[in-house]
Amino acid sequence: MAREPRLVEVRRNVLKQNDVVARELRTEFREAGVFVASMVSSPGAGKTALLERTLTLLRSRYRVAALVGDLATENDAARLKRSGAEVRQITTGTVCHLEAAMVRSGLEGWSLGALDFLFIENVGNLVCPSGYDLGEDLRFVLMSVTEGEDKPLKYPTIFNSADVSVLTKVDLADAVEFDWAAAEANIQAVRPGMHVLRVSAKTGAGMPEYLQALEAGLAERRAAAT
Amino acid sequence: MAREPRLVEVRRNVLKQNDVVARELRTEFREAGVFVASMVSSPGAGKTALLERTLTLLRSRYRVAALVGDLATENDAARLKRSGAEVRQITTGTVCHLEAAMVRSGLEGWSLGALDFLFIENVGNLVCPSGYDLGEDLRFVLMSVTEGEDKPLKYPTIFNSADVSVLTKVDLADAVEFDWAAAEANIQAVRPGMHVLRVSAKTGAGMPEYLQALEAGLAERRAAAT
Numbered sequence: 001m002a003r004e005p006r007l008v009e010v011r012r013n014v015l016k017q018n019d020v021v022a023r024e025l026r027t028e029f030r031e032a033g034v035f036v037a038s039m040v041s042s043p044g045a046g047k048t049a050l051l052e053r054t055l056t057l058l059r060s061r062y063r064v065a066a067l068v069g070d071l072a073t074e075n076d077a078a079r080l081k082r083s084g085a086e087v088r089q090i091t092t093g094t095v096c097h098l099e100a101a102m103v104r105s106g107l108e109g110w111s112l113g114a115l116d117f118l119f120i121e122n123v124g125n126l127v128c129p130s131g132y133d134l135g136e137d138l139r140f141v142l143m144s145v146t147e148g149e150d151k152p153l154k155y156p157t158i159f160n161s162a163d164v165s166v167l168t169k170v171d172l173a174d175a176v177e178f179d180w181a182a183a184e185a186n187i188q189a190v191r192p193g194m195h196v197l198r199v200s201a202k203t204g205a206g207m208p209e210y211l212q213a214l215e216a217g218l219a220e221r222r223a224a225a226t
Numbered sequence: 227m228a229r230e231p232r233l234v235e236v237r238r239n240v241l242k243q244n245d246v247v248a249r250e251l252r253t254e255f256r257e258a259g260v261f262v263a264s265m266v267s268s269p270g271a272g273k274t275a276l277l278e279r280t281l282t283l284l285r286s287r288y289r290v291a292a293l294v295g296d297l298a299t300e301n302d303a304a305r306l307k308r309s310g311a312e313v314r315q316i317t318t319g320t321v322c323h324l325e326a327a328m329v330r331s332g333l334e335g336w337s338l339g340a341l342d343f344l345f346i347e348n349v350g351n352l353v354c355p356s357g358y359d360l361g362e363d364l365r366f367v368l369m370s371v372t373e374g375e376d377k378p379l380k381y382p383t384i385f386n387s388a389d390v391s392v393l394t395k396v397d398l399a400d401a402v403e404f405d406w407a408a409a410e411a412n413i414q415a416v417r418p419g420m421h422v423l424r425v426s427a428k429t430g431a432g433m434p435e436y437l438q439a440l441e442a443g444l445a446e447r448r449a450a451a452t
Contacts, residue, residue: 042269071353072380075380096354127351154269157297
Protein backbone atom coordinates (compact mmCIF):
# COMPACT_ATOMS: atom_id res chain seq x y z
CA MET A 1 0.00 0.00 0.00
CA ALA A 2 1.44 3.31 -1.13
CA ARG A 3 0.42 5.23 1.97
CA GLU A 4 2.45 3.16 4.39
CA PRO A 5 5.85 4.87 4.17
CA ARG A 6 4.29 8.27 4.75
CA LEU A 7 2.36 7.11 7.79
CA VAL A 8 5.43 5.46 9.23
CA GLU A 9 7.40 8.64 8.72
CA VAL A 10 4.81 10.75 10.51
CA ARG A 11 4.67 8.24 13.38
CA ARG A 12 8.45 8.45 13.68
CA ASN A 13 8.25 12.23 14.02
CA VAL A 14 5.60 11.92 16.69
CA LEU A 15 7.77 9.48 18.59
CA LYS A 16 10.81 11.67 18.31
CA GLN A 17 8.86 14.67 19.58
CA ASN A 18 7.54 12.49 22.42
CA ASP A 19 11.06 11.43 23.35
CA VAL A 20 12.18 15.04 23.65
CA VAL A 21 9.38 15.82 26.10
CA ALA A 22 9.91 12.53 27.97
CA ARG A 23 13.59 13.34 28.44
CA GLU A 24 12.71 16.78 29.84
CA LEU A 25 10.21 15.21 32.22
CA ARG A 26 12.74 12.65 33.40
CA THR A 27 15.21 15.43 34.23
CA GLU A 28 12.53 17.35 36.12
CA PHE A 29 11.52 14.27 38.09
CA ARG A 30 15.11 13.57 39.04
CA GLU A 31 15.77 17.16 40.07
CA ALA A 32 12.58 17.23 42.14
CA GLY A 33 13.48 13.95 43.84
CA VAL A 34 10.15 12.33 42.97
CA PHE A 35 10.07 8.67 41.96
CA VAL A 36 7.73 8.06 39.04
CA ALA A 37 6.14 4.70 38.27
CA SER A 38 3.71 3.97 35.44
CA MET A 39 1.32 1.12 34.80
CA VAL A 40 0.33 -0.39 31.47
CA SER A 41 -1.98 -3.34 30.85
CA SER A 42 -5.06 -4.58 29.01
CA PRO A 43 -8.33 -2.93 29.94
CA GLY A 44 -9.61 -4.50 33.15
CA ALA A 45 -6.33 -6.05 34.31
CA GLY A 46 -6.61 -4.17 37.57
CA LYS A 47 -4.43 -1.07 37.20
CA THR A 48 -6.85 1.15 39.09
CA ALA A 49 -7.49 -1.38 41.87
CA LEU A 50 -3.76 -1.83 42.40
CA LEU A 51 -3.19 1.91 42.28
CA GLU A 52 -5.98 2.57 44.76
CA ARG A 53 -4.44 0.13 47.22
CA THR A 54 -0.96 1.56 46.54
CA LEU A 55 -2.01 5.14 47.23
CA THR A 56 -3.87 4.13 50.38
CA LEU A 57 -0.93 2.14 51.75
CA LEU A 58 1.76 4.67 50.89
CA ARG A 59 -0.11 7.77 51.91
CA SER A 60 0.55 7.54 55.63
CA ARG A 61 4.30 7.67 55.09
CA TYR A 62 4.82 9.41 51.74
CA ARG A 63 3.52 12.29 49.68
CA VAL A 64 1.84 10.62 46.70
CA ALA A 65 -0.10 11.70 43.62
CA ALA A 66 -1.39 10.10 40.44
CA LEU A 67 -2.32 10.86 36.85
CA VAL A 68 -4.78 8.42 35.28
CA GLY A 69 -5.43 8.07 31.57
CA ASP A 70 -8.66 6.94 29.93
CA LEU A 71 -10.39 7.57 26.65
CA ALA A 72 -13.47 8.79 28.47
CA THR A 73 -14.92 9.40 31.96
CA GLU A 74 -13.39 10.80 35.14
CA ASN A 75 -14.40 7.65 37.03
CA ASP A 76 -10.91 6.45 37.87
CA ALA A 77 -9.80 9.81 39.26
CA ALA A 78 -12.94 9.99 41.39
CA ARG A 79 -12.34 6.47 42.67
CA LEU A 80 -8.66 7.09 43.41
CA LYS A 81 -9.32 10.34 45.23
CA ARG A 82 -10.99 8.29 47.96
CA SER A 83 -7.43 7.36 48.99
CA GLY A 84 -6.90 11.00 49.95
CA ALA A 85 -4.11 11.44 47.39
CA GLU A 86 -4.07 14.13 44.74
CA VAL A 87 -5.31 12.58 41.49
CA ARG A 88 -5.94 13.99 38.05
CA GLN A 89 -7.65 12.38 35.08
CA ILE A 90 -6.26 12.67 31.58
CA THR A 91 -8.94 11.89 28.99
CA THR A 92 -7.49 11.06 25.60
CA GLY A 93 -10.65 10.97 23.48
CA THR A 94 -9.80 8.41 20.83
CA VAL A 95 -6.03 8.24 21.44
CA CYS A 96 -4.98 4.73 22.49
CA HIS A 97 -2.06 5.67 24.76
CA LEU A 98 -0.66 8.46 26.90
CA GLU A 99 2.05 10.69 25.47
CA ALA A 100 4.69 12.63 27.38
CA ALA A 101 3.02 15.92 26.45
CA MET A 102 -0.22 14.74 28.08
CA VAL A 103 1.71 13.96 31.26
CA ARG A 104 3.27 17.40 31.14
CA SER A 105 -0.15 19.07 30.81
CA GLY A 106 -1.55 16.85 33.55
CA LEU A 107 1.18 18.03 35.93
CA GLU A 108 0.50 21.72 35.42
CA GLY A 109 0.29 23.59 38.70
CA TRP A 110 1.59 20.67 40.76
CA SER A 111 4.82 21.11 42.63
CA LEU A 112 6.90 18.02 41.91
CA GLY A 113 9.24 18.84 44.78
CA ALA A 114 6.36 18.32 47.19
CA LEU A 115 5.99 14.67 46.12
CA ASP A 116 7.75 11.41 46.94
CA PHE A 117 5.88 9.23 44.46
CA LEU A 118 4.02 10.05 41.27
CA PHE A 119 2.02 7.29 39.57
CA ILE A 120 0.87 7.33 35.98
CA GLU A 121 -1.85 4.93 34.89
CA ASN A 122 -1.89 4.51 31.13
CA VAL A 123 -4.91 3.85 28.91
CA GLY A 124 -5.84 0.16 28.97
CA ASN A 125 -4.01 -1.16 25.93
CA LEU A 126 -1.34 -3.83 25.46
CA VAL A 127 -0.09 -2.42 22.17
CA CYS A 128 0.01 1.33 21.71
CA PRO A 129 1.62 2.58 24.96
CA SER A 130 4.78 0.58 24.24
CA GLY A 131 6.22 3.19 21.89
CA TYR A 132 5.76 6.17 24.20
CA ASP A 133 8.25 7.00 26.91
CA LEU A 134 6.55 9.07 29.61
CA GLY A 135 9.73 9.96 31.48
CA GLU A 136 8.87 7.48 34.23
CA ASP A 137 11.55 5.72 36.29
CA LEU A 138 9.79 2.38 36.43
CA ARG A 139 7.17 0.91 34.13
CA PHE A 140 5.02 -1.93 35.42
CA VAL A 141 3.24 -4.13 32.89
CA LEU A 142 0.26 -5.75 34.58
CA MET A 143 -1.29 -8.99 33.42
CA SER A 144 -4.24 -10.52 35.25
CA VAL A 145 -4.33 -14.28 35.70
CA THR A 146 -7.76 -14.26 34.04
CA GLU A 147 -6.22 -13.12 30.73
CA GLY A 148 -4.32 -16.35 30.20
CA GLU A 149 -0.64 -17.21 30.21
CA ASP A 150 0.08 -16.43 26.55
CA LYS A 151 -0.09 -12.64 26.58
CA PRO A 152 3.68 -12.00 26.71
CA LEU A 153 4.17 -14.02 23.51
CA LYS A 154 1.36 -12.24 21.73
CA TYR A 155 2.21 -8.72 22.90
CA PRO A 156 6.01 -8.87 23.21
CA THR A 157 6.64 -5.19 22.55
CA ILE A 158 4.84 -3.96 25.64
CA PHE A 159 6.69 -6.44 27.84
CA ASN A 160 9.92 -5.21 26.33
CA SER A 161 9.04 -1.59 27.02
CA ALA A 162 8.37 -2.33 30.72
CA ASP A 163 10.73 -2.92 33.63
CA VAL A 164 8.74 -5.22 35.89
CA SER A 165 5.82 -7.61 35.29
CA VAL A 166 3.00 -7.76 37.80
CA LEU A 167 0.63 -10.72 37.73
CA THR A 168 -2.64 -9.39 39.16
CA LYS A 169 -5.86 -10.90 40.53
CA VAL A 170 -3.87 -13.85 41.84
CA ASP A 171 -6.80 -14.66 44.16
CA LEU A 172 -8.56 -15.92 41.00
CA ALA A 173 -5.67 -18.14 39.87
CA ASP A 174 -7.25 -21.38 41.05
CA ALA A 175 -10.65 -20.56 39.55
CA VAL A 176 -9.06 -20.09 36.10
CA GLU A 177 -6.52 -22.92 36.56
CA PHE A 178 -3.69 -20.48 35.97
CA ASP A 179 -0.44 -22.11 34.92
CA TRP A 180 2.24 -20.15 36.84
CA ALA A 181 5.15 -21.93 35.22
CA ALA A 182 3.86 -21.29 31.70
CA ALA A 183 3.26 -17.60 32.45
CA GLU A 184 6.73 -17.20 33.91
CA ALA A 185 8.31 -19.04 30.97
CA ASN A 186 6.45 -16.85 28.47
CA ILE A 187 7.59 -13.66 30.20
CA GLN A 188 11.18 -14.88 30.31
CA ALA A 189 10.98 -15.93 26.65
CA VAL A 190 10.26 -12.38 25.51
CA ARG A 191 12.22 -10.60 28.24
CA PRO A 192 14.93 -12.76 29.83
CA GLY A 193 15.59 -11.86 33.45
CA MET A 194 12.47 -9.77 33.90
CA HIS A 195 11.39 -9.36 37.53
CA VAL A 196 7.88 -10.78 38.07
CA LEU A 197 5.66 -9.86 41.00
CA ARG A 198 2.36 -11.47 42.02
CA VAL A 199 -0.34 -9.40 43.69
CA SER A 200 -3.99 -9.34 44.60
CA ALA A 201 -5.26 -5.84 45.24
CA LYS A 202 -8.38 -7.50 46.64
CA THR A 203 -6.75 -9.67 49.32
CA GLY A 204 -3.50 -7.73 49.66
CA ALA A 205 -1.40 -10.77 48.77
CA GLY A 206 2.01 -9.81 47.40
CA MET A 207 1.63 -6.13 48.22
CA PRO A 208 4.69 -5.96 50.53
CA GLU A 209 7.10 -7.13 47.82
CA TYR A 210 5.52 -4.78 45.30
CA LEU A 211 5.75 -1.80 47.67
CA GLN A 212 9.32 -2.74 48.42
CA ALA A 213 10.19 -2.35 44.73
CA LEU A 214 8.76 1.17 44.82
CA GLU A 215 10.48 2.15 48.05
CA ALA A 216 13.80 0.82 46.80
CA GLY A 217 13.40 3.01 43.74
CA LEU A 218 12.75 6.09 45.85
CA ALA A 219 15.69 5.31 48.15
CA GLU A 220 17.98 5.01 45.11
CA ARG A 221 16.77 8.32 43.77
CA ARG A 222 17.39 10.05 47.08
CA ALA A 223 20.82 8.43 47.47
CA ALA A 224 21.84 9.57 43.98
CA ALA A 225 20.78 13.15 44.82
CA THR A 226 22.98 13.45 47.90
CA MET B 227 1.42 20.53 19.19
CA ALA B 228 2.07 21.49 15.62
CA ARG B 229 2.26 17.94 14.32
CA GLU B 230 -1.27 16.96 15.25
CA PRO B 231 -3.20 18.20 12.21
CA ARG B 232 -0.87 16.40 9.83
CA LEU B 233 -1.13 13.11 11.70
CA VAL B 234 -4.90 13.37 11.79
CA GLU B 235 -4.96 14.02 8.07
CA VAL B 236 -2.84 10.96 7.31
CA ARG B 237 -5.03 8.83 9.58
CA ARG B 238 -8.07 10.03 7.72
CA ASN B 239 -6.55 8.93 4.40
CA VAL B 240 -5.72 5.53 5.84
CA LEU B 241 -9.29 5.16 7.03
CA LYS B 242 -10.72 6.22 3.71
CA GLN B 243 -8.50 3.72 1.87
CA ASN B 244 -9.59 1.06 4.38
CA ASP B 245 -13.25 1.85 3.76
CA VAL B 246 -12.82 1.34 0.02
CA VAL B 247 -11.35 -2.13 0.55
CA ALA B 248 -13.94 -2.97 3.24
CA ARG B 249 -16.74 -2.05 0.87
CA GLU B 250 -15.30 -4.32 -1.82
CA LEU B 251 -14.98 -7.16 0.68
CA ARG B 252 -18.56 -6.72 1.85
CA THR B 253 -19.78 -6.99 -1.74
CA GLU B 254 -17.71 -10.14 -2.31
CA PHE B 255 -19.01 -11.70 0.89
CA ARG B 256 -22.60 -10.97 -0.08
CA GLU B 257 -22.15 -12.33 -3.60
CA ALA B 258 -20.47 -15.48 -2.28
CA GLY B 259 -23.27 -16.02 0.24
CA VAL B 260 -20.88 -16.27 3.17
CA PHE B 261 -21.84 -14.70 6.50
CA VAL B 262 -18.91 -12.90 8.11
CA ALA B 263 -18.66 -12.21 11.84
CA SER B 264 -15.77 -10.51 13.60
CA MET B 265 -14.74 -10.34 17.24
CA VAL B 266 -13.06 -7.47 19.06
CA SER B 267 -12.13 -7.27 22.74
CA SER B 268 -9.35 -6.63 25.24
CA PRO B 269 -6.49 -9.09 25.21
CA GLY B 270 -7.52 -12.17 27.15
CA ALA B 271 -11.28 -11.60 27.07
CA GLY B 272 -11.76 -15.00 25.48
CA LYS B 273 -12.08 -14.39 21.74
CA THR B 274 -10.10 -17.48 20.80
CA ALA B 275 -11.83 -19.73 23.34
CA LEU B 276 -15.24 -18.64 22.07
CA LEU B 277 -14.13 -19.01 18.47
CA GLU B 278 -12.74 -22.49 19.10
CA ARG B 279 -16.06 -23.59 20.56
CA THR B 280 -17.94 -21.87 17.75
CA LEU B 281 -15.96 -23.60 15.01
CA THR B 282 -16.29 -26.98 16.73
CA LEU B 283 -20.06 -26.63 17.16
CA LEU B 284 -20.79 -25.26 13.69
CA ARG B 285 -18.49 -27.52 11.75
CA SER B 286 -20.77 -30.54 11.63
CA ARG B 287 -23.47 -28.56 9.85
CA TYR B 288 -21.69 -25.71 8.10
CA ARG B 289 -18.56 -24.91 6.12
CA VAL B 290 -16.58 -22.61 8.39
CA ALA B 291 -13.22 -20.84 8.31
CA ALA B 292 -11.42 -18.21 10.36
CA LEU B 293 -8.77 -15.50 10.13
CA VAL B 294 -7.11 -14.61 13.42
CA GLY B 295 -5.09 -11.48 14.06
CA ASP B 296 -2.24 -11.10 16.53
CA LEU B 297 0.87 -8.96 16.76
CA ALA B 298 3.01 -12.08 17.04
CA THR B 299 2.86 -15.90 17.11
CA GLU B 300 0.80 -18.40 15.15
CA ASN B 301 -0.50 -19.90 18.40
CA ASP B 302 -4.15 -19.03 17.90
CA ALA B 303 -4.30 -20.47 14.39
CA ALA B 304 -2.66 -23.68 15.63
CA ARG B 305 -5.16 -23.89 18.49
CA LEU B 306 -8.17 -23.21 16.28
CA LYS B 307 -7.13 -25.72 13.66
CA ARG B 308 -7.85 -28.43 16.22
CA SER B 309 -11.51 -27.76 15.45
CA GLY B 310 -10.89 -29.09 11.95
CA ALA B 311 -11.80 -25.79 10.32
CA GLU B 312 -9.55 -23.90 7.91
CA VAL B 313 -7.75 -21.20 9.89
CA ARG B 314 -5.16 -18.63 8.94
CA GLN B 315 -3.12 -16.35 11.17
CA ILE B 316 -2.55 -12.70 10.32
CA THR B 317 0.42 -11.32 12.25
CA THR B 318 0.44 -7.55 12.37
CA GLY B 319 3.86 -6.88 13.89
CA THR B 320 3.33 -3.67 15.82
CA VAL B 321 -0.01 -2.69 14.28
CA CYS B 322 -2.73 -2.53 16.94
CA HIS B 323 -5.70 -3.58 14.77
CA LEU B 324 -6.66 -5.47 11.62
CA GLU B 325 -7.29 -3.53 8.44
CA ALA B 326 -9.45 -4.54 5.50
CA ALA B 327 -6.37 -5.01 3.30
CA MET B 328 -4.98 -7.55 5.79
CA VAL B 329 -8.25 -9.47 5.61
CA ARG B 330 -8.06 -9.39 1.82
CA SER B 331 -4.50 -10.79 1.87
CA GLY B 332 -5.50 -13.39 4.45
CA LEU B 333 -8.26 -14.64 2.16
CA GLU B 334 -6.00 -15.18 -0.84
CA GLY B 335 -6.53 -18.55 -2.43
CA TRP B 336 -9.66 -19.31 -0.44
CA SER B 337 -12.93 -19.78 -2.29
CA LEU B 338 -15.49 -17.69 -0.45
CA GLY B 339 -18.31 -19.49 -2.25
CA ALA B 340 -17.28 -22.72 -0.53
CA LEU B 341 -17.99 -21.19 2.92
CA ASP B 342 -21.09 -20.61 5.02
CA PHE B 343 -19.37 -18.73 7.84
CA LEU B 344 -16.13 -16.77 7.98
CA PHE B 345 -14.91 -15.52 11.35
CA ILE B 346 -12.37 -12.77 11.86
CA GLU B 347 -10.69 -12.43 15.23
CA ASN B 348 -9.16 -8.99 15.67
CA VAL B 349 -6.02 -8.08 17.62
CA GLY B 350 -6.80 -7.81 21.35
CA ASN B 351 -7.44 -4.10 21.74
CA LEU B 352 -10.45 -2.11 22.94
CA VAL B 353 -9.41 1.08 21.16
CA CYS B 354 -7.76 0.81 17.76
CA PRO B 355 -9.99 -1.67 15.89
CA SER B 356 -13.00 0.61 16.26
CA GLY B 357 -12.07 2.78 13.30
CA TYR B 358 -11.50 -0.04 10.84
CA ASP B 359 -14.37 -1.61 8.95
CA LEU B 360 -13.37 -5.11 7.82
CA GLY B 361 -16.38 -5.70 5.59
CA GLU B 362 -17.94 -8.02 8.18
CA ASP B 363 -21.70 -8.46 8.54
CA LEU B 364 -21.72 -8.66 12.30
CA ARG B 365 -19.18 -7.36 14.80
CA PHE B 366 -19.20 -8.81 18.29
CA VAL B 367 -17.54 -6.85 21.09
CA LEU B 368 -16.57 -9.26 23.85
CA MET B 369 -16.12 -8.22 27.46
CA SER B 370 -15.19 -10.74 30.12
CA VAL B 371 -16.83 -10.47 33.52
CA THR B 372 -13.34 -10.36 35.06
CA GLU B 373 -12.65 -7.00 33.38
CA GLY B 374 -15.25 -5.15 35.42
CA GLU B 375 -18.54 -3.50 34.53
CA ASP B 376 -17.16 -0.08 33.56
CA LYS B 377 -15.49 -0.91 30.26
CA PRO B 378 -18.31 0.36 27.99
CA LEU B 379 -18.11 3.80 29.61
CA LYS B 380 -14.33 3.94 29.29
CA TYR B 381 -14.12 2.57 25.75
CA PRO B 382 -17.35 3.83 24.19
CA THR B 383 -16.08 3.98 20.61
CA ILE B 384 -15.51 0.24 20.28
CA PHE B 385 -18.97 -0.50 21.66
CA ASN B 386 -20.39 1.92 19.14
CA SER B 387 -18.53 0.24 16.29
CA ALA B 388 -19.94 -3.20 17.21
CA ASP B 389 -23.35 -4.75 16.63
CA VAL B 390 -23.71 -7.13 19.56
CA SER B 391 -22.09 -7.29 23.03
CA VAL B 392 -21.00 -10.66 24.39
CA LEU B 393 -20.28 -10.96 28.10
CA THR B 394 -17.76 -13.82 28.37
CA LYS B 395 -16.41 -16.06 31.14
CA VAL B 396 -19.76 -15.87 32.88
CA ASP B 397 -18.77 -18.97 34.89
CA LEU B 398 -16.48 -16.60 36.84
CA ALA B 399 -19.18 -14.01 37.53
CA ASP B 400 -19.75 -15.07 41.15
CA ALA B 401 -16.03 -15.24 41.93
CA VAL B 402 -15.59 -11.63 40.82
CA GLU B 403 -18.96 -10.46 42.22
CA PHE B 404 -19.97 -9.25 38.78
CA ASP B 405 -22.76 -6.70 38.79
CA TRP B 406 -24.94 -7.71 35.82
CA ALA B 407 -27.30 -4.76 36.13
CA ALA B 408 -24.43 -2.25 36.16
CA ALA B 409 -22.80 -3.87 33.12
CA GLU B 410 -26.06 -3.86 31.19
CA ALA B 411 -26.76 -0.25 32.18
CA ASN B 412 -23.27 0.83 31.06
CA ILE B 413 -23.66 -0.86 27.69
CA GLN B 414 -27.08 0.70 27.18
CA ALA B 415 -25.71 4.10 28.24
CA VAL B 416 -23.19 4.15 25.40
CA ARG B 417 -25.28 2.17 22.90
CA PRO B 418 -29.01 2.24 23.63
CA GLY B 419 -30.80 -0.91 22.48
CA MET B 420 -27.64 -2.97 21.99
CA HIS B 421 -28.23 -6.72 22.08
CA VAL B 422 -26.25 -8.34 24.91
CA LEU B 423 -25.40 -12.06 25.04
CA ARG B 424 -23.87 -13.97 27.95
CA VAL B 425 -21.62 -16.95 27.31
CA SER B 426 -19.08 -19.23 28.87
CA ALA B 427 -16.93 -21.00 26.31
CA LYS B 428 -15.75 -23.20 29.17
CA THR B 429 -19.12 -24.51 30.36
CA GLY B 430 -21.08 -23.88 27.16
CA ALA B 431 -23.59 -21.65 28.95
CA GLY B 432 -25.31 -19.25 26.57
CA MET B 433 -23.87 -20.85 23.45
CA PRO B 434 -27.27 -21.72 21.90
CA GLU B 435 -28.47 -18.10 21.91
CA TYR B 436 -25.13 -16.93 20.53
CA LEU B 437 -25.16 -19.53 17.73
CA GLN B 438 -28.74 -18.59 16.97
CA ALA B 439 -27.63 -15.01 16.26
CA LEU B 440 -25.10 -16.34 13.76
CA GLU B 441 -27.51 -18.74 12.09
CA ALA B 442 -30.15 -16.02 11.81
CA GLY B 443 -27.57 -13.87 10.03
CA LEU B 444 -26.75 -16.61 7.55
CA ALA B 445 -30.44 -17.32 6.92
CA GLU B 446 -31.06 -13.65 6.19
CA ARG B 447 -28.13 -13.55 3.80
CA ARG B 448 -29.40 -16.60 1.93
CA ALA B 449 -32.97 -15.28 1.83
CA ALA B 450 -31.76 -11.97 0.37
CA ALA B 451 -29.83 -13.83 -2.35
CA THR B 452 -32.84 -15.77 -3.63
